[in-house]
Amino acid sequence: MNIIGERSIPRISVIVPAKNEEKYIGDCIRSLKCQSYPSSQIEIIVVDNNSTDQTALIAEDMGVRVIHTEAERIGQVRNAGVEDSKGDFLFFIDADCVASPSWIAKCLDLLSKHNKVGAIGGEALVRNQASKIEKFWVVSDAAKKTTMKYLNGSSMAFTREVFFKVGGFKEDINAGEDSFFANSLRELGLKIVHDSSADVIHLGYPRTIVDFFKTQFWHSSSYLRSNLGFSEYMFWFTLLSLFSIGSMAYAIFSKEIILTFVSIIMFSVGPMLFYFKKLINTETKLNSSEGLVLLFLCFVYFLARVLGLFYSLTGISYYRKKVNMNKK
Incomplete structure (x- = not known):
């Protein structure tokens, strides 16, 4: 099932939920602006979630669209970003993460190759010079797998059509909206595919x-x-x-x-x-x-x-x- 073949260069919406991320938002946006995929076909949307620091200002100064929401729960924040987006494919990355230059291109390729694919998911890996807490806690063997049970909201991609089939992210829970979304995908008979090319570096893991x-x-x-x-x-x-x-x-x-x-x-x-x-x-x-x-x-x-x-x-x-x- 070649879902990309219908258009030579599909429009991509990258949605970045952010709250008080002034320390990392610049690095995140820079990684998205350095993608090997044509920049004219990428829209970056930072969804500012009641930040009290310079997060929104930094994002605006870097030339990306910033929308503001009073929503508190992360599912509501993600849905607000989708509502304001126009892309055929929806990508999500956390504001304290950075993606490799091939992140978008390779995820699109994976979406095209796999039959009955619902979403592509990646892991949130530790940064270089990680603290002891990061080094000894954030360990996963998911890179050895080709399928994942759940999605990690730090890095996931799927079509707009799939998003609306699922009904969006659950809005009445504090956490686990990505896992709930993944569970809904499986109930529809769709796969969640993991690949190391979808992994991102998480800069904001707890250090204390x-x-x-x-x-x-x-x-x-x-x-x-x-x-x-x-x-x-x-x-x-x-x-x-x-x-x-x-x-x-x-x-x-x-x-x-x-x-x-x-x-x-x-x-x-x-x-x-x-x-x-x-x-x-x-x-x-x-x-x-x-x-x-x-x-x-x-x-x-x-x-x-x-x-x-x-x-x-x-x-x-x-x-x-x-x-x-x-x-x-």
Whole structure:
């Protein structure tokens, strides 16, 4: 199915959701302006999401279109960008990411080659000179795969037709709108194809423990509303950890020593299993200092996920507050 053959040079819309990204938005736009694809056929749309810094001004000064939205949730922001776009193909990249010069051209080629393709997805790789948190946490073996279960909003591409078939991005969840979109694609019998040429470099991964904690809390705050949590093993481990924390609190209050001990073991199951998986993926030695850092991050990860899940159970709306990546 050659979806590109109908037009020699299709029109491309690149949508960049952005909130308080003055540190990275320039690098992102420069990477989009250096594409090997004809620049006359690319429109870059920065969707400014209530920024309080110079994000919008920087983007405007670089000659790209900037639209403003009062929407808080990322699905609403992405949909606002599509509504203002004119391209036959929709590309999405986060404002703190940079793409290779061949990103658009190669993704279009992939869309053309695969039958029943719904979307092309890439990974968000770590930058050079990454911090310990980035280096030992952001590890993925997805580059070895030809298909992906979910999309990563940092880099994805599909046709406008597919976007409207799915019905756009889910707007009532704080996070996971890209995963929900991917799930809808599969229900339509469409594939999600991964290729390393679609990978981007993510400049804005959390570099401090506090930022890492906030990010994981935010990701788990929509587990229930997205209706995807129940299909993910991580959700069940998080639920087990939440139950064990509740049990631990009761045991301590009741001075039940055995129950306290059992609760601690229950809470440790998820972090330890995740830790060993990370050790294998990163080829980190168990008794090394890096291994200790990774172990600590696994426990922080689960604690943040548990608190985010508990927050979602309250039914209170949680809006993402952009983590200040300028912290050292």
